[in-house]
Amino acid sequence: MKKLISAPYLLWMAVFIIIPLIMVAYFAFTTTDGAFTLDNLAAVSQYSNIFIRSIWLAAIATVICLIISYPLALILARIDKSYQSTVLMIVMLPMWMNFLLRTYAWMTLLGNNGLINAFFGLFGLGPFKMLNTQGAVVLGMVYNYLPFMILPLYNVLAKLDKSVIEAAQDLGCNNTKTLIKVIVPLSMPGIMSGITMVFVPAISTFIISRMLGGGSNLLIGDLIEMQFLGNSYNPNLGAAISLVLMVIILLIMTILNQFDEDDDRVLM
Amino acid sequence: MKKFLLALTALSVALMCGCSHIEEYEEDIETTEDEVEIQTVNVSNKDYYSRFKGQDISINVYNWGEYIPDGSEEGILNVNEEFTKLTGIKVNYSTYATNEELYAKLKGGASTYDIIIPSDYMISRMIKENMLEPIDMSEIPNFSNIMEKFRDPEYDPGSKYSVPYTWGTVGIIYDKTVVDEEDIGWDILWDEDYAGSILMFDNPRDAFAIAENLLGYSLNTEDSEELRKAAEKLKEQKKVIQAYVMDEIFDKMGAGEAIIAPYYAGDAVMLMDEFEDLDFVIPESGTNLFIDAVCIPKGCRNKEAAEMYINFLCEPDVAYAVADYIGYSTPNQATFEMLDDEVKEDGISYPDDDFIEEKTTVFCNLSDEANLEMQTLWTEMKSSEEQTPNRVIVPAFMAICVIASLVILIRRYIKKKKDIF
Numbered sequence: 001m002k003k004l005i006s007a008p009y010l011l012w013m014a015v016f017i018i019i020p021l022i023m024v025a026y027f028a029f030t031t032t033d034g035a036f037t038l039d040n041l042a043a044v045s046q047y048s049n050i051f052i053r054s055i056w057l058a059a060i061a062t063v064i065c066l067i068i069s070y071p072l073a074l075i076l077a078r079i080d081k082s083y084q085s086t087v088l089m090i091v092m093l094p095m096w097m098n099f100l101l102r103t104y105a106w107m108t109l110l111g112n113n114g115l116i117n118a119f120f121g122l123f124g125l126g127p128f129k130m131l132n133t134q135g136a137v138v139l140g141m142v143y144n145y146l147p148f149m150i151l152p153l154y155n156v157l158a159k160l161d162k163s164v165i166e167a168a169q170d171l172g173c174n175n176t177k178t179l180i181k182v183i184v185p186l187s188m189p190g191i192m193s194g195i196t197m198v199f200v201p202a203i204s205t206f207i208i209s210r211m212l213g214g215g216s217n218l219l220i221g222d223l224i225e226m227q228f229l230g231n232s233y234n235p236n237l238g239a240a241i242s243l244v245l246m247v248i249i250l251l252i253m254t255i256l257n258q259f260d261e262d263d264d265r266v267l268m
Numbered sequence: 269m270k271k272f273l274l275a276l277t278a279l280s281v282a283l284m285c286g287c288s289h290i291e292e293y294e295e296d297i298e299t300t301e302d303e304v305e306i307q308t309v310n311v312s313n314k315d316y317y318s319r320f321k322g323q324d325i326s327i328n329v330y331n332w333g334e335y336i337p338d339g340s341e342e343g344i345l346n347v348n349e350e351f352t353k354l355t356g357i358k359v360n361y362s363t364y365a366t367n368e369e370l371y372a373k374l375k376g377g378a379s380t381y382d383i384i385i386p387s388d389y390m391i392s393r394m395i396k397e398n399m400l401e402p403i404d405m406s407e408i409p410n411f412s413n414i415m416e417k418f419r420d421p422e423y424d425p426g427s428k429y430s431v432p433y434t435w436g437t438v439g440i441i442y443d444k445t446v447v448d449e450e451d452i453g454w455d456i457l458w459d460e461d462y463a464g465s466i467l468m469f470d471n472p473r474d475a476f477a478i479a480e481n482l483l484g485y486s487l488n489t490e491d492s493e494e495l496r497k498a499a500e501k502l503k504e505q506k507k508v509i510q511a512y513v514m515d516e517i518f519d520k521m522g523a524g525e526a527i528i529a530p531y532y533a534g535d536a537v538m539l540m541d542e543f544e545d546l547d548f549v550i551p552e553s554g555t556n557l558f559i560d561a562v563c564i565p566k567g568c569r570n571k572e573a574a575e576m577y578i579n580f581l582c583e584p585d586v587a588y589a590v591a592d593y594i595g596y597s598t599p600n601q602a603t604f605e606m607l608d609d610e611v612k613e614d615g616i617s618y619p620d621d622d623f624i625e626e627k628t629t630v631f632c633n634l635s636d637e638a639n640l641e642m643q644t645l646w647t648e649m650k651s652s653e654e655q656t657p658n659r660v661i662v663p664a665f666m667a668i669c670v671i672a673s674l675v676i677l678i679r680r681y682i683k684k685k686k687d688i689f
Contacts, residue, residue, distance in 0.1 A: 046644075050651050107516070111525045129464070132511045215470045215512030218651045226647065229368045231472045232639040233375065255669050258676045 027239035040240035047223055047241070054220040055248070057134060058203035061141035065149040065198045066191065068142070073153035073190075074183070077160070084158075091150050094143075103140055103211050110136055110212070132214025140208040141198075148197040156190030157183070195256060200249055220245050309350050309585045313409065317355045317580070320573055326358035327382040327573050330370065332560070333363040335385070335434075337593035345589040351580050357573050366471070374399060380567050382574040388559045389473070389631035391430050392423035396633060400429045401564040407575040410582035417621070418599040421559065422630055430561035431578050434596035436533040437557050437619060437628060438474065439550035441517070441540075443527045453551045454482045456528060463508040467520060467529035470512040472646035473631065475502060477556045478530060487556055487629040490638035499645035503652060512650065521546060532558070533616055534596030548616050554627035559599070 031037045076087055094102055109115050110131040120126040130136055160183065168182045184191075206221025213219075220241065227238030311317060329348070339346025348359040364370045367390040373379065374394075386394065394400050405411050411431060418432045440452055446465075449456070457466055457478065469475040477487045479498040489495065510526050518535070520526045522543055536548040562581060564574045580586055584602035591598040591607070597617045598604055604612070612618055619628075634642070 047647070047651070050647075053651075107519070108523070111520075111523065113524050210470070211516070214510060216506065216509070216650055218647065223647065226643065228372055229366060231368070231643040231646065232636070233368065233372060234640070234643075252669075255673055258673060 024239045024242055027236050028243040029240075030236060032236060040236050041244070043237055044240050044244050047220075050218050050220060050223055051244070051248070053134075053217070054203050055252075057138055057217075057219070058141065058199050061138050061145070061202045062149075062195055062199045064138070064142050065146055066194065069146065069149040069153050069194065070191075073150055073157050076150075076154050077157035088154070091147050095147055099144065100207065102144060103208055106136070106140055106143065107131060107211055110139075131212065132216070134213065134217055136212040137209050137217055137219075140212045141202045141205065144205075144208065145198040145202055148201070149194040152190045152193040152197065153187065154190075156187045160186055192256060196253060199252070203249065204245060309345065309354075309583065309589075311354065311580070311583050311585075314354075316409070317576065319355075320576070321356040323356070324358075325356070325570055325573050326360055327570055327577060328360045328362070328380060329383040329577070330362055330364060330373075330381040331383075331385050333365055335363070335560075335594055336361075337589045344593055345586070347581075347586055347589065350586075351577060354580070355573075355576060357576070359577070374565055380569060381565055382568040382570055383562060383577055384565050385433055385560050385562050387631070388421070388423040388561070389633045391561060391563060393633035394563070394565075395424060395429055399566055401566055401568055401571060402428050403431065403564055403578070404571075404575060407572065408579045408582065410579045413582050413584060413587070413600045413602045415599050415601045415604070417624070418559065423559075423632055424561070430563045431582065432559050432561045432599035433581060434534070434590065434594065435557065435559040435599055436596045436617070437550050438477070438530060438555050439533055439536065439548050439616075441521055441529050441531050441536045441546055441548050443521075443524070443545050444547040445545050446527050451552070452549045453553055454478050454530075457530060458482075458505050458508065460508055462528055464510050465527040466508050466510060467517055467526045468505070468509050468512050469530060470514050472642050474530070474556070475512075475646070476642055477631070479505075481551075481554055481556075488632045488634065490635055492638075492641060495638065495641055495645060499649050502646075503649045506649065506652070532596075534594060537595040537617060550616070550619060550623075552627070554629070557624060557628035557630050559630060560596075 028040055029036055029038070031039070076084060079087075107114075111117070112127045112129070112131070114131070116130065117127040120128065164182060164186070165178055168178045173181065203219075204221045204224075206219060206225050209215075209217050209219040209222055224238050224241050224245075227234045227241065336347050337345045339349060348361055352358055364373065367387050370384060370386055371390060371393070374381075374384070391400070405427070408431065411427075414432055418435065419427050421427070421430075421432075424430045440454075440456065442452065442456075447456070447462070456462070457468065459466075469478070476495070476498050479501040480487050480489060480494070483494070483497060483501060485491075485494045485498065489498075511520070513520065513529075517526075517529050517531050518539060521529055521539060524545075533548065533550070536546075540546050540548060562578050564571060564578075568574055581590070582600060584600060584606060587598050587600040587603040588606050590596075591600075591603060595617075598607075604618070
């Protein structure tokens with residue numbers, strides 16, 4: 001019975017996840033004629049600075065998301081239930097709008113003649129160069145993926161047992177200590193899934209860097225896109241870059257997960 | 269809560285600002301609109317078009333976005349609908365953004381199209397890779413409308429596979445209130461006086477063509493050394509470039525965000541209609557002439573209906589509606605004669621024949637090696653940075669990962685020992 005119920009998903013997984021993954025691997029290790037080669041993977045190394053930039057910018061965006069989201073989620077979990085849904089809705093509100101449109105809007109906000117610089121202009125400041133910088137790319141990432149960080153954090157914190165916190169306070173913990181020793185470790189699963197949900201799309205994004213980075217801050221996503229829709233049609237190299245990207249993400253996630261388990265042990 | 273209200277007010281103010289802009293914009297369009305008369309189609313031979321009536325045939329047309337009059341505004345012809353009315357053939361219409369996207373889609377083989385409209389170099393590549401169906405010109409009587417100079421092009425010798433749809437040149441759009449110079453040439457795109465206000469093509473072929481033009485190379489060069497020199501020229505340019513863009517040019521030039529940008533003549537005409545400060549110049553030293561032509565890909569299901577569609581596009585009235593709507597130049601002699609003298613003579617859409625003959629080059633397909641090299645050089649150029657602070661980051665990042673892992677392992681090990689006792 002159990003097997004029957006899971007059949008649709010298993011089928012889905014096989015057709016749309018497993019087989020495409022195998023095909024990515026196959027393309028990565030073959031030439032256009034289908035012969036085995038390692039050249040594609042070797043060719044990826046010449047783009048190492050793009051990889052580094054992507055990891056770096058995605059990491060910054062993730063950290064900023066975490067710093068913004070954690071206090072918000074904490075407050076959100078504590079306030080009156082009737083406000084909670086309203087605030088959550090406001091958090092989700094931008095996501096009802098199309099992703100491209102949201103990013104496009106930032107272009108007009110950040111530009112030299114944009115709203116923000118016009119505002120600074122009133123005080124005789126600027127104009128500051130904000131668009132077409134790495135900072136703008138990070139901003140785009142933070143803006144677009146922030147809800148993905150807030151929601152898992154809020155979920156975990158809202159379900160946190162109040163008696164645990166009370167117990168900590170009873171045993172003489174001040175507020176800071178309660179936060180560091182009890183709340184943060186208990187919310188570790190939420191932090192982990194938040195980091196995953198922000199970092200992974202941020203590292204592989206491509207349109208944000210093109211629109212806000214002015215096309216000269218290439219990220220891995222752009223690089224992969226260029227292999228398929230660029231001057232030379234090269235799906236093999238594209239597959240190899242994707243494969244390397246997946247391995248890097250896997251590696252980073254494994255390292256992060258070590259913290260997770262570690263803290264579980266502390267609690268036990 | 270107060271803070272949220274504040275934020276909301278700020279948001280609505282921002283939105284209102286945005287809205288008022290849009291309204292102004294619409295008004296602009298309407299005023300130009302009034303001058304346009306409602307377009308009608310008179311076809312030369314009605315019998316020709318009635319062959320497939322009542323047979324419930326449909327054709328799949330795959331075209332560039334915004335590249336056919338679609339009746340979206342009043343007074344503008346809906347070409348596909350007119351065609352269906354005339355012939356009874358249904359048109360399934362879809363769009364793509366770049367030649368490369370079209371190529372990838374056809375190469376993927378997932379879909380069948382009857383009509384595609386690639387550009388010159390892509391046509392020669394597709395011919396080479398046997399992706400196009402030869403067109404039977406006897407089925408297209410209106411081919412005789414096509415100007416002599418666009419028949420038998422280099423990319424398709426003998427015009428066996430393609431019928432020109434539109435053409436144009438690449439030039440420089442600039443803000444004439446800021447740029448007060450005569451003889452604007454390609455080197456203005458390298459001018460440090462305008463640093464930070466210059467836009468550049470975000471596709472290697474067009475960008476390399478500009479650099480090659482400046483260096484005096486052929487725009488179709490496959491020479492590795494020349495490509496490398498062109499890439500170096502582009503790298504030199506990077507510090508004055510505000511952004512690498514394609515259609516974002518419309519917004520950025522319109523909003524005064526940028527001052528100088530190379531782009532296609534047809535789009536420049538549209539921009540200049542909307543914004544009076546903008547002007548367009550085709551550098552004397554020469555430029556690229558592009559031709560988009562209608563082709564029938566291999567695997568099309570109804571070739572005769574497709575040819576009928578091509579013939580319909582070559583009707584003077586239809587080609588006029590196309591040229592009027594998208595602003596690109598027409599290769600159709602009969603249509604050209606219908607144009608206002610003003611358009612014919614302003615030198616933007618229709619530069620004189622001598623200039624076209626001597627100074628413009630049509631892109632040809634490059635060899636796979638040259639394409640690959642150009643792509644690699646382009647990626648390298650775009651990802652290069654003047655300030656290289658990132659060198660430390662990788663080792664640092666890796667070191668942090670390793671140290672973190674070690675710390676965790678050691679802590680675990682110690683804890684395990686404690687647990688045992």
